[in-house]
Amino acid sequence: MSSAYQLPQGCTNGNVAKWNGSAWSCATDSDTTAVGGDLSGSQTSATVTKLQGRAVASSAPASGQVLKYDGSQWVPGADSTTHYQNVVVVSKSGGDFTSISAALGSISDASASNPYLIFVAPGVYTEQVTMKPYVDIQGAGETATKITYPGNYDRGTVAGANNTELRFLTVESTAGFGSIAISNSGTAPRLTHITANASGLGGTDRVIGLYNIAGSAPILTNVSISATGPASTGDFDVWNINSSITMMNVTASASGSGEYNVGVVNEASQAIINNSTICSPVTGGGVSNFGIYNYMEGVSYIIQVNNSQISGVYPFYNVSGPIVHVAASQLNGGAVYGGTMICAGVYDENYTFFAGPACP
DSSP states (O other): OOGGGOOOSSOOTTOEEEEOSSSEEEEOOTTEEESSSOSSTTOOOEEEOEETTEEBOOSOOOTTOEEEEOSSSEEEEOOTTOOOSEEEEEOSSSSSBSSHHHHHHTOOOOBTTBOEEEEEOSEEEESOEEOOTTEEEEESOTTTEEEEESOOTTSOSEEOOSSOEEEEEEEEEOOSSSOEEEEEESOOOEEEEEEEEEEOSSOSSOEEEEEEESSOOOEEEEEEEEEEOTTOSEEEEEEEESOEEEEEEEEEEEOOSSSEEEEEEEESOEEEEESOEEEOOSOOTTOEEEEEEEEOTTOOOEEEEESOEEEESEEEEEESSOEEEEESOEEEESOOBSSEEEEESEEETTOOEEOSSSOO
């Protein structure tokens, strides 16, 4: 070995080998100033002046801050990667819990200032879930995480809560009687990137994708809903009773051999529907297929539909005085029925344009 690569001899404690231009020599480590000796063993205090060869600012960080590189030095800053104070992982193995209900049961201190996230890893979870305020539930994707349950009359596979969001997963109900995928009673959750499927395996009651009652006010964004029952009295993608709903980029399709197939039912309820596709079959051999059914006995809420596609034997079927405003939308199927309908710039399945205010 040539002398150019020989390590120095006789270095004192704490020295490092440094290249002086012609050979390695003993020298102090100028990147770190230690207090009371080196940084091992019982060392309790040190001043770090450099990280990865870059200077560290001398300003003291506030509680919870981390060091961030600003292009010239490391400086204290907020930890922008942390949005929740508490994260609970549900997984088939290796998580904190193996069921969503058990994870929810472990949380007793969620609040506006102490929110939680339950992350549900890929897999199929067979259980009924009742959400809690200030606890969001997030899956690994609509094709990766599924919550399913085989029997849940009058209650969804998932029941919503206020101040919470359900996102990035699939919710399924396969009940033989009164199948409901998601239900809300007096609650206003956000549903984001959700697939909700309800199917009846027999029975005689309705099959419902999303059921909202008692003043519920959910907000749906990028949601796909389907309801299919071979022997049910009705298949309703969305059924609102005394509630208010906002739907953006929603696809709702009801199909089955029962008495009714309805995309959205509004009973004494208000609805705002934007950029959505709401459909039931446009033909049906005696089956009553309604795109949107509005029943407003005793109230006069306005139903607003914009930039959407509505299909059915009756795209709109209105009873007891609803007021419906439709703009820049396609109405596919037969004529609208009843109520006060005001259309502005709509067209039918043949792309025949109707400037309004009359509807096709």
